[in-house]
Amino acid sequence: MRIISSDEVDACLEDRAVLETLRKAFRSSLIAPAVPDCRIERLNGLSGNFSFQPAWSDFAGQRDVGRGYVGCSLVLDLPEAPGRSSSLYILFSGSGGQPIAMIDGMRLTIWRRAGLHALAAAYLSREDTSRLLVIGETPQLPRLLSAYLTVRRINSILLAGAGRDTLKKLSGLPALSGVHIGVTENIQEAQDGADMICIAGPESNPGQVHALDRLDPPAGCHIDVLDRNANLPGELLQEARLFSSDLSDPPDPDLEWAADLKDLTQGNKAGRRYYGQRTLYLPGRRSGLADHALAAHVFLRT
Incomplete structure (x- = not known):
């Protein structure tokens, strides 16, 4: 499994490619269901939040499991660090299911939002x-x-x-x-x-x-x-x-x-x-489709 750092994310992304990757993603049949967040109880009545945004290729629609990916962004917000989320993106092979990449989710998020x-x-x-x-x-x-x-x-x-x-x-x-x-x-x-x-x-x-x-x-x-x-x-x-x-x-x-x-x-x-x-x-609350598209784009270019 590759571990892709923030510097590697920056090295293989540029604005025009990101724009077109996102445009194609919204035109595609990628599947990105909503998953409830998890509340994490902390001290003094405070709580954190752990959110998951999965997405995967439409294997049934394309009638092929030999191409495509399954992925999920993981975002952790704790009250002790307000405004500073920690995040990772995990990408799996669509054919065998093995994990193939762990990407710096914080840097991926900056590119995705822009x-x-x-x-x-x-x-x-x-x-x-x-x-x-x-x-x-x-x-x-x-x-x-x-x-x-x-x-x-x-x-x-x-x-x-x-x-x-x-x-x-x-x-x-x-x-x-x-x-x-x-x-x-x-x-x-x-x-x-x-x-x-x-x-x-x-x-x-x-x-x-x-x-x-x-x-x-x-x-x-x-x-x-x-x-x-x-x-x-x-x-x-x-x-x-x-x-x-x-x-x-x-x-x-x-x-x-x-x-x-x-x-x-x-x-x-x-x-x-x-x-x-x-x-x-x-901006809306869900970003699973966009994150998946950029993660796959990064994986193919590192």
Whole structure:
């Protein structure tokens, strides 16, 4: 069995290949059932969470067990380490069932998240999108921005709430060469000129007003939200056309969802209906299909 490290994951992945691997996965017949999480009781009334997301090739449908894989992502969240999940991906041979790879799940997750958000932007943002506003920050931001640039010709990025370390990382990112990167503290004015807005996470500067409750993007803007639990204005959620990665388990079942990535990639439902429409993407809870596709892609290239 191969043990594939984070460095090896990075070495065999690039944004365009990730995007197309995910697109093909949503068009495929991969099977990714929902499995309940396991609660882990800890001390002082706290609890952790152990989640499993299995997926496998459609062996019966393809009438062949000689090709394909069975895999599962394992994610452990403990209250003693908030916001720091530990994860692995285990890949098994579809023919003999023997384990063939154990992959750094944390690094795989970063690539998968960036790829899914970029794939959504490819279908939902306007083709002439060039100005991006990023509200908040996340360690995944360099990977995410690099993925965005594979689907849209972004020439201007405004950052609201990014820390000094994030700015330093972005300034040295080859994918952002030639892109103007600026900083703003006025989110309300900055959003007026944005073609696309990324809600990346909490701001690093506590003195800055996040003002998501007053978020009012211009007509035609695409809003990409990384945290499915983000507190977004009700008016925006009611007015924008809403999309997610997997509507078999939507982020909020009370909202009216237009389509998910399977609908969009297979052409079953439309994304943006007209130029001035506002679109909004929230990630779903399930990622078994996407994780399986990327894990198989990594295994074949290491």
